[in-house]
Amino acid sequence: MTKITVKQVRSKINCPLDQKRTLEALGLRKMGQVVEHDANPAILGMVNKVKHLVSVEETK
Numbered sequence: 001m002t003k004i005t006v007k008q009v010r011s012k013i014n015c016p017l018d019q020k021r022t023l024e025a026l027g028l029r030k031m032g033q034v035v036e037h038d039a040n041p042a043i044l045g046m047v048n049k050v051k052h053l054v055s056v057e058e059t060k
Contacts, residue, residue: 002039003059008032010053022046023053 008028012020026046027035036059037043047056 003036004039004043004047005034005036005057005059006047007034007055007057008053009055012053015050015053019050019053022049026050026054028054 006026006028008023008031011031012023023029026037026043027033039058047054
């Protein structure tokens, strides 16, 4: 299965509560933090919801 690397690049300070919770569900707690996930539909949907706060790269 394909893996993706998700990095938080913008602050969650003025974001709605659901976007803050989505970042926490992805495992992102701080700016600049990087996490790796499988690219399944649930994770891709969460990334799409906060796409303005994160950067995503595909890894092997």
